Amino acid sequence: METMERLTQYILREKLFTSQDRLLLGVSGGKDSMLMAFLLWKLGYSIAIAHCNFKLRGVESELDEQLVREFSETHHIPYYTTHFDTKLHAEEHKLSIQMSARELRYQWFENLRQTHHFDAIAVAHHQQDHIETVFINLARGTGLRGLRGIASKRDQIIRPILWMSSQEIAQAVATYQVPYRDDQSNFSNKYVRNKVRLDILPQFRVLNANFDQIMLDNIERFTDSYDLLQRLTGAMREKLFISIDGRIEIEKILLEPYLNDTSLLFELFRPYNFEKNVLADLAESGLHKTGSQFESESHLLMVDRTHLLLYSSNHTPVETQYLEQGDAYLAISGRTLSFSISTDTTRDAAPHTAKVDLEALIFPLMIRRWMPGDRFIPLGMNSSKKLSDFFIQRKVPLLEKERVPVLINGNGEIIWIVGYQLDNRYRIKENTKKVATFVYR
Incomplete structure (x- = not known):
């Protein structure tokens, strides 16, 4: 099946956008994003291109910007660009260079989307990014939620070529003669993602030549398991967590049967960001101590006479x-x-x-x-x-x-x-x- 036909089917299956939507494309000049821009342009969608120059690679950054600008002009695609002092931003906000670039990029994309009334922001993550993200999340301890990898759509961010492998991208770029530039930093294992890509995943592919497909199947199972868990706990939460006048009330007698299962408690309270050890303390003794309080980064849980009362942390007393x-x-x-x-x-x-x-x-x-x-x-x-x-x-x-x-x-x-x-x-x-x-x- 032809690449463009498969892309069209993926867009429809994942309900990424409609033919009437206006898309803002994040294009770096690399192989992946240049192919995404070419394919969406070729299919006749309403697109504009946004390019960030992070000022990290000297003349190479300038050449990337020149390539994206010339591509946009040649194909008569609206074009936006901006320059960032990424190192200064990283120092001021105590972030890694990669995290700083990511934060700057997505903030700017969202500002453009709102200012110019785009319906979605398209970025060029692909299958290998999907698999790498699972390994990175595994190392970070994100649990089942992180083992789902990268979502094809989240809020206003869409990923139209998430279904494509690196090999398929390289073949399509050659077939359609799409211009691109390699970012040499992608070949250095200095960064976490590159270390996973260059050092760790090749070892698994030596063990099993079908490793990538096996991982994609695993990710699908992880996602199904996570979604099932969310449906089950969501139904329980809907019965137990009653919203009343700006707070949530949980009847203690109804929660008691679940106190011996900290994992279940953790899932029930997941939207409110309580740590597992805090919920273990609640289950052990706090439920019977009227006036006891338990805090998360976003909420306050208070033990009342017959109920647990859940408040947002932005709660403030009445001012005079x-x-x-x-x-x-x-x-x-x-x-x-x-x-x-x-x-x-x-x-x-x-x-x-x-x-x-x-x-x-x-x-x-x-x-x-x-x-x-x-x-x-x-x-x-x-x-x-x-x-x-x-x-x-x-x-x-x-x-x-x-x-x-x-x-x-x-x-x-x-x-x-x-x-x-x-x-x-x-x-x-x-x-x-x-x-x-x-x-x-």
């Missing part, structure tokens, strides 16, 4: 703000408290709404978090209650208290425990003429 009579709203921790005045004296029982007697208000009003010693008179009662006791009775989680705004009158009295309870002193009365309405969403 003031509301003037002329203000229409306040932004509070990602939500909005709106304020309006009317003569509508009908009561509203919705927890996110409070309607109070306007004449009782002394502006500016204050919004703040609760404080020890706070007291208020709950609606319908005559005696005051500690806010801390109110939270306990309502079973408000410990960390959640920090997210509950408290609306304070100019005289220091609590008007409303926002979203929970109105103070009885500020209710609408028979002689109320003007009503202040607060809505928290």
Whole structure:
């Protein structure tokens, strides 16, 4: 089957893009990316070429840039280029040269994609890159997830020639007489990927001449196993992890049957980046210690009375703000408290709404978090209650208290425990003429 026909079938099978999509191609000048550009141009897709000059190889980098530019001009393909001080970026961000170049390249590609409204970014990874990535991930300890190699499509990044071997690429380049330049750094084992490519994988090919195909079959099995695991744990997570008002609640009694299987716990909590040893501590003793907290790089897990409470680490307590009579709203921790005045004296029982007697208000009003010693008179009662006791009775989680705004009158009295309870002193009365309405969403 002809190369272009196989490429067309791969694009359709993997659902990489449609004939209407505009593609930005990352083209270095090497054999792989030049062939990708030629094939997609020959097939008539709407493409543009982006070339990065990393200033790492002196005149060789300039010749690479010249080749890609001339190819683009010859074939009337829109062309973008940029120059990077890759070594300086690596030093400033404490990265390897390879990681620095990768970060700079993909950031620039994405900026171009958004600025010029491209639908996808095409890069020229192929079969051997796929296999090398598995070995690199194996050495890094990424687990089953890393043994899937390189995805044909992830977010806006697509890899149209991932199906091609190095031999097929070399043959196609010769057949179509595609110009290219070799990057001499690819023949040095100084870098990790090159060491895998040049030193390690050839030894496996000596052991078995069909090694590459065996590895591709293995990768397919690894991917199937990983996908099956994600489907099973995803279904469990959907039942156990209940999203409520910006947090996730997990009923402890439902989680207990899985505590003896740390591997399963790890998969259940994988989207929240908890380490296995942290989950082992949780399983061993933390589940029964109310108030215990466990942290990952992105989330905080807190043990409450009957539930585990999972919060994003960007959670912040309510900050003190003031509301003037002329203000229409306040932004509070990602939500909005709106304020309006009317003569509508009908009561509203919705927890996110409070309607109070306007004449009782002394502006500016204050919004703040609760404080020890706070007291208020709950609606319908005559005696005051500690806010801390109110939270306990309502079973408000410990960390959640920090997210509950408290609306304070100019005289220091609590008007409303926002979203929970109105103070009885500020209710609408028979002689109320003007009503202040607060809505928290």
